[in-house]
Amino acid sequence: MFIIYLFLFSNLIFSQSYESYSILDSIVNKLTPPTSKGIITQVNTSPVKKDRLFKYEYFADNIEGVQLIRYIFPKKVKNNSFLIKNNGKDIWAYFDRTRRIRKLGSHVSKQGLQNSEFTFEDLGKNNNWLTDYKIDLKKEKNDFIINLNIIDKKKSDYDKIIIYANVETLYPSKISYFKKNINEKTLFLDNILHNNSFSYAQTMLMKNNLTKTETKMMIDEIEFDVLFDNDIFNENKLQK
Amino acid sequence: MINVVMSLVLCINFLFCFESSGYFESNIDIYSKNNINYLGYNKIRLDFEKKISNGIDFNLSLIGKNNFGLRYLNSEDFLPYNEKNNFNYYDTLQTVLFLIDNLFFSYNKSNFKILIGKQPIYYGSGFIWNPINKISFKNVLDPNYEIQGNNAFRLHFFAQAYDFDLIIIPEEKGDEISFFTSIGTSIYNNYLRLHVFRYLNKTYKDNKLLYDLDNYLGLTYSGNLIFDIGSSFEVVKKINSKSMEWTVSFDYTFKYGLNIMYERFHQDLSYDYNSEYPIDLIHNYLLGFINPIGEDYFFFSLNYQIDNYNTISFQSINNISDKSSILIPSLYCSLYDDVDLSFYLYAFNGDHTTEFGLNDWAFKIRVQIYF
Numbered sequence: 005m006f007i008i009y010l011f012l013f014s015n016l017i018f019s020q021s022y023e024s025y026s027i028l029d030s031i032v033n034k035l036t037p038p039t040s041k042g043i044i045t046q047v048n049t050s051p052v053k054k055d056r057l058f059k060y061e062y063f064a065d066n067i068e069g070v071q072l073i074r075y076i077f078p079k080k081v082k083n084n085s086f087l088i089k090n091n092g093k094d095i096w097a098y099f100d101r102t103r104r105i106r107k108l109g110s111h112v113s114k115q116g117l118q119n120s121e122f123t124f125e126d127l128g129k130n131n132n133w134l135t136d137y138k139i140d141l142k143k144e145k146n147d148f149i150i151n152l153n154i155i156d157k158k159k160s161d162y163d164k165i166i167i168y169a170n171v172e173t174l175y176p177s178k179i180s181y182f183k184k185n186i187n188e189k190t191l192f193l194d195n196i197l198h199n200n201s202f203s204y205a206q207t208m209l210m211k212n213n214l215t216k217t218e219t220k221m222m223i224d225e226i227e228f229d230v231l232f233d234n235d236i237f238n239e240n241k242l243q244k
Numbered sequence: 245m246i247n248v249v250m251s252l253v254l255c256i257n258f259l260f261c262f263e264s265s266g267y268f269e270s271n272i273d274i275y276s277k278n279n280i281n282y283l284g285y286n287k288i289r290l291d292f293e294k295k296i297s298n299g300i301d302f303n304l305s306l307i308g309k310n311n312f313g314l315r316y317l318n319s320e321d322f323l324p325y326n327e328k329n330n331f332n333y334y335d336t337l338q339t340v341l342f343l344i345d346n347l348f349f350s351y352n353k354s355n356f357k358i359l360i361g362k363q364p365i366y367y368g369s370g371f372i373w374n375p376i377n378k379i380s381f382k383n384v385l386d387p388n389y390e391i392q393g394n395n396a397f398r399l400h401f402f403a404q405a406y407d408f409d410l411i412i413i414p415e416e417k418g419d420e421i422s423f424f425t426s427i428g429t430s431i432y433n434n435y436l437r438l439h440v441f442r443y444l445n446k447t448y449k450d451n452k453l454l455y456d457l458d459n460y461l462g463l464t465y466s467g468n469l470i471f472d473i474g475s476s477f478e479v480v481k482k483i484n485s486k487s488m489e490w491t492v493s494f495d496y497t498f499k500y501g502l503n504i505m506y507e508r509f510h511q512d513l514s515y516d517y518n519s520e521y522p523i524d525l526i527h528n529y530l531l532g533f534i535n536p537i538g539e540d541y542f543f544f545s546l547n548y549q550i551d552n553y554n555t556i557s558f559q560s561i562n563n564i565s566d567k568s569s570i571l572i573p574s575l576y577c578s579l580y581d582d583v584d585l586s587f588y589l590y591a592f593n594g595d596h597t598t599e600f601g602l603n604d605w606a607f608k609i610r611v612q613i614y615f
Contacts, residue, residue: 048552050551050552052551053551053552053553056552056581057581078581078582078614079265079582079614079615080581080582080584080614082265089433090433093433094430094433099388101390102364102366102388102389102390102391103364103366103390104366105366106369106466107369107435107466107467107474107476108474109468109472109473109474109475109495109496109497112474112497115497119549119552233354235355235402238402238407239430239435240400240402240407240409240428241357241402
């Protein structure tokens with residue numbers, strides 16, 4: 005009898021953890037569809053300075069873990085590009101004024117994109133949520149609340165992440181990032197639209213709760229299931 | 245009169261069919277030597293781009309510049325002092341100058357890219373010094389500034405795991421060409437590039453201009469060797485010679501925005517600095533055949549981004565060979581999205597026979613407006 009209980013209990017535990025994993029896996033895939041391209045407007049807001057506006061073309065192949073960002077506005081940075089490989093660990097920069105291509109150190113992946121609150125790492129596919137964190141899933145009304153607690157602190161900058169995702173669409177509306185138990189940044193995903201089997205937030209707002217600065221990313225145009233040329237994500241082709 | 249108006253209309257019409265951008269730059273330098281001098285310029289750069297057909301682009305860059313202030317420089321104003329200096333070279337900065345910086349076609353087709361014409365050519369992994377690059381030298385005091393285009397034919401081939409680059413440059417000697425080949429690949433986030441090239445070396449010796457066609461082998465690397473520290477190196481060796489040049493650099497950006505960088509450079513020039521540079525070396529430096537003039541250097545910089553708009557930096561360039569150096573504290577302000585203002589103070593350390601001891605101090609103000 006004890007063995008039967010043990011079997012049922014372990015089965016229950018296993019199915020719950022499997023469900024958490026598969027839900028988180030779906031969320032990660034919803035946030036970063038296999039391939040996409042679009043035009044994004046970025047606004048950096050600070051409580052003490054005037055807003056800064058940037059506009060860029062965005063190309064992503066999340067199967068290969070590469071993203072390309074090419075600035076359109078302002079003119080000072082027009083055609084400057086960042087090629088982000090290996091989910092933010094390998095960054096190449098191209099400066100159009102000097103026509104120079106330079107590999108940036110991987111420490112830059114923790115830095116904000118054009119001084120934004122989005123780091124290069126944030127722009128990549130968050131596969132490490134599935135491997136580097138202990139997953140704890142709860143359901144409250146229409147949302148899944150997923151608590152991610154870091155297993156090995158050396159592996160990520162954030163030691164805790166809380167994701168609030170809609171039960172039906174599995175698309176998050178809010179993600180809180182914690183460092184040393186302090187909620188340093190919060191990402192709000194608004195105006196969630198559904199395009200065939202793809203979902204996307206037209207507006208993403210990353211708030212830094214410590215500095216009170218925030219960055220809003222607005223998707224002006226988006227296209228999914230894109231067939232890219234072989235060499236679009238080649239560092240030597242960053243020069244237009 | 246009608247012809248002039250027609251030409252003007254046609255010219256404007258021609259330029260307006262291009263996608264255009266550019267900038268205006270105003271620069272003032274004040275420096276102290278025996279007395280205080282100032283010189284400066286206003287510059288406009290216009291870049292035009294036109295997509296001619298699928299894969300073919302045409303690029304044109306025009307520069308207009310007007311110099312003001314001190315315009316007559318003698319050799320002692322920009323070269324280390326040498327007692328035997330008997331050439332009394334002086335340079336006159338033209339009041340108004342127009343030039344075509346870039347004029348080239350590019351053709352992109354599947355895995356190939358071909359560029360023909362006067363084009364910007366940059367390569368190498370070093371921030372200030374690129375011994376692998378014999379085509380275009382950076383300004384040591386302003387390494388991020390644009391470099392004038394070179395007349396060249398360039399072919400780039402991209403494969404899945406590697407890329408191949410070929411550059412052919414017709415030399416001014418007329419009957420020779422220099423060519424540069426390289427092959428690059430990425431291994432675990434580290435980028436390696438092997439270079440093989442043939443370059444027409446020019447040397448001024450005993451009042452004669454000598455040409456030597458030399459073969460070189462080189463290797464460049466950039467990546468993160470340890471602890472996420474950005475690192476790069478370049479090494480280039482002249483085949484059948486002991487001559488070797490190399491650069492190694494490290495950089496790191498802390499989470500609170502402080503960037504720290506160190507770069508070390510060495511080249512073999514076969515001389516010993518002995519209270520002054522040999523006159524032949526000064527001649528070759530003046531003619532642009534060698535750059536820089538010393539054999540060993542190091543560069544150190546600290547950059548701190550105060551906010552989205554302001555960055556302060558402190559740089560130091562040291563010529564180890566003649567023990568001279570420059571300290572450069574600077575402030576960069578982004579006044580508006582497309583307007584930058586920067587201030588640089590140069591504190592020179594060394595006597596007048598050294599590379600960085602030419603002046604006592606200098607100050608630079610630069611405004612750039614992009615459009």
